[in-house]
Amino acid sequence: KQEVTQIPAALSVPEGENLVLNCSFTDSAIYNLQWFRQDPGKGLTSLLLIQSSQREQTSGRLNASLDKSSGRSTLYIAASQPGDSATYLCAVGGATNKLIFGTGTLLAVQP
């Protein structure tokens, strides 16, 4: 059974810092991995998707990497801003593409 873990559960950083969020999964037979952002009481916004054949994806200040063999992904956020404050969720997709989510990392960027 696939399990997804995210570390740390919460993170507080001063504005301008670079930071890394971690995601690990137990079954390496995945089709893709998605990183989402969720603001309080809101739905999910897709940030980056990495297909199983890819190693990384970049969008603006965000970079996500995937190491399938070790069951790990990282989300790197450069030059953090207060507007980046949110919960970040990692999810892996399998054969039916249903997503298995981690419990998220709550990020607070202090001005």
Added chain:
Amino acid sequence: DTGVSQNPRHKITKRGQNVTFRCDPISEHNRLYWYRQTLGQGPEFLTYFQNEAQLEKSRLLSDRFSAERPKGSFSTLEIQRTEQGDSAMYLCASSRLGDASYEQYFGPGTRLTVT
């Protein structure tokens, strides 16, 4: 706005009542997913459709839950005899079969509160 819409956005109901939620996916997407998210947790898969066929249901989906997608377009999720433990955010997502990335696009969710 991803193009996936959900209604209502909020629903407050009394224990024992039935509720129904609606999801309208992106128009060309033939896969539709339902997830449930409780406070402080990540979303959990409930069920998914490919066109009008319901292909998988989670064990989380008890007999009180039923989902339909009658014409392969919008979907409804009904909860009968609601319980306080049903209070959660219900999220809908869609994707396109044949899209190599299998990316799922999520709606804004329906927040259910059972009193």
